[in-house]
Amino acid sequence: VNIERSVLAADIVVFGFRPEPPTLEVLLIKRRYDPFQGAWAFPGGHIEPGEDAEAAARRELYEEAGIQPGYLEQLYTFTDPKRDPRGRVTSIAHVALVRTDQFSPTAGDDASEAHWVDVRTAMDEVLAFDHHLILEVALTRLRGKVRYTPIGFDLLPKQFTLLDLRRLYETILGKALDASNFRKKVLALGLLAEVNQMHMGAHRPATLYRFDKRAYDRAVKGGFNFEV
Amino acid sequence: VNIERSVLAADIVVFGFRPEPPTLEVLLIKRRYDPFQGAWAFPGGHIEPGEDAEAAARRELYEEAGIQPGYLEQLYTFTDPKRDPRGRVTSIAHVALVRTDQFSPTAGDDASEAHWVDVRTAMDEVLAFDHHLILEVALTRLRGKVRYTPIGFDLLPKQFTLLDLRRLYETILGKALDASNFRKKVLALGLLAEVNQMHMGAHRPATLYRFDKRAYDRAVKGGFNFEV
DNA sequence: GCAAAAGTGTTTCGTATACACCCATGC
DNA sequence: GCATGGGTGTATACGAAACACTTTTGC
Numbered sequence A, B: 001v002n003i004e005r006s007v008l009a010a011d012i013v014v015f016g017f018r019p020e021p022p023t024l025e026v027l028l029i030k031r032r033y034d035p036f037q038g039a040w041a042f043p044g045g046h047i048e049p050g051e052d053a054e055a056a057a058r059r060e061l062y063e064e065a066g067i068q069p070g071y072l073e074q075l076y077t078f079t080d081p082k083r084d085p086r087g088r089v090t091s092i093a094h095v096a097l098v099r100t101d102q103f104s105p106t107a108g109d110d111a112s113e114a115h116w117v118d119v120r121t122a123m124d125e126v127l128a129f130d131h132h133l134i135l136e137v138a139l140t141r142l143r144g145k146v147r148y149t150p151i152g153f154d155l156l157p158k159q160f161t162l163l164d165l166r167r168l169y170e171t172i173l174g175k176a177l178d179a180s181n182f183r184k185k186v187l188a189l190g191l192l193a194e195v196n197q198m199h200m201g202a203h204r205p206a207t208l209y210r211f212d213k214r215a216y217d218r219a220v221k222g223g224f225n226f227e228v
Numbered sequence C: 001g002c003a004a005a006a007g008t009g010t011t012t013c014g015t016a017t018a019c020a021c022c023c024a025t026g027c
Numbered sequence D: 001g002c003a004t005g006g007g008t009g010t011a012t013a014c015g016a017a018a019c020a021c022t023t024t025t026g027c
Helices: A053-065 A119-124 A131-145 A150-155 A163-175 A179-188 A212-219 B051-065 B121-122 B131-145 B150-155 B162-173 B180-188 B211-223
Strands: A003-019 A023-031 A045-046 A071-078 A089-098 A111-118 A192-199 A208-209 B005-018 B025-029 B044-045 B069-078 B089-098 B109-120 B193-201 B204-211
Touching: A003 A053, A003 A131, A003 B051, A023 A053, A023 A119, A023 A163, A045 A053, A053 A071, A053 A089, A053 A212, A053 B131, A071 B069, A089 A131, A089 A150, A111 B131, A119 B180, A131 A163, A150 A163, A163 A179, A163 A208, B005 B051, B005 B109, B005 B131, B005 B150, B025 B051, B025 B121, B044 B051, B051 B069, B051 B089, B069 B131, B089 B131, B089 B150, B109 B121, B121 B131, B131 B162, B150 B162, B162 B180, B162 B204
Parallel strands: A003 A089, B005 B089
Antiparallel strands: A003 A023, A003 A045, A003 B005, A023 A111, A071 A089, A192 A208, B005 B025, B005 B044, B025 B109, B069 B089, B193 B204
């Protein structure tokens, strides 16, 4: 029998969060080679022999942009046979979350540039292949997942104030949240631990918190329901 | 450059619901050929040239079991390079929902048998390839999705009683629901339309309802949040 | 003093939950 | 009559939302 085979690619939508001003960003690279040379695209590349999709995503992310994400998961697989002009390329898309401040992206082999781009800007941009569609799916997933999973913390520095956290949620969800109620709700979850240090800014000093992974694991074991 | 290519397969976890006794079932076929000849597996097969994954899933489902599902979506892509002993086969797994009564599965080319199997039984069974893992992922997805999306209706006949619907939810979620509160909650959503007919069973006649797709679409447009 | 954020407290309201209770049917 | 499900109603409690108010800092 004559069975068609496909090239496998792992692409990664990397989200980052910049607190000042509050901005949700994605990592875009400028393609050095054809097809779509010079166009903006997500980092990604071929899956190698003996490698599964997630391993390929991590490797590509490190090679192309020097990034080792705190969070990475498979998003969706894009299989339109015409999505790549060269022939059948199946893209197994991933979502990754990083602390923007930790990585100033470095352009790797296939990229002439790598930049953090405001998500709203990226949505208006013409992207290579079907990457615009991939971005839409990734955003939907992020907005959904952030509501019942504590993945937001992977976008913040280890220590953060409640204002940081609230700004993050407001940015992702695209709506303002009541500061007072947000504080009570989040603290009531018992997933934050105070850090013995204050944030000194332009205003009244604020308590610094860290995400309490241990408390979270305990809560998960007890059949637990995270909600914003 | 020497780029590895992979065979692409579309596999489908088809869920069905049998009201009496309330049972959540999956469709399993007995493999006619090696590898795993004689083992139970999900229907599926190769994606053909010019075909995307979802089209392949629909085609395979029809060819192998005579089923045209009311609901079908991509689930997850399984990429372990060792998941198939013959070489690299990437499985793009799907979830489908059907009304059990509408399809008595027929065994197609690759299957010597096709049967509805109680999900709990299937979970204890040894399945071909990594299909046991696929089933776990599919079940998690179904349980999650049923809570905020009205996909449950795709598992019921066009007309159903509130008891049918409650039994369905109780079976999927694995816990008893208060009949009175369930009624109020579901009716308050305004997604059910009364049918001008009663269900005559062994007890007091019950109102028959149908899923009101029009009302649902209207609700979705208004930025709507479905909950059990 | 003023602006901006930190932090506490209160009131209101909707709705989830837990039941009590009556109705209608087949056996 | 009795079991079973259909269907209505109610009391309670908890949590979400709205918002008033005080505190603390930099400028």
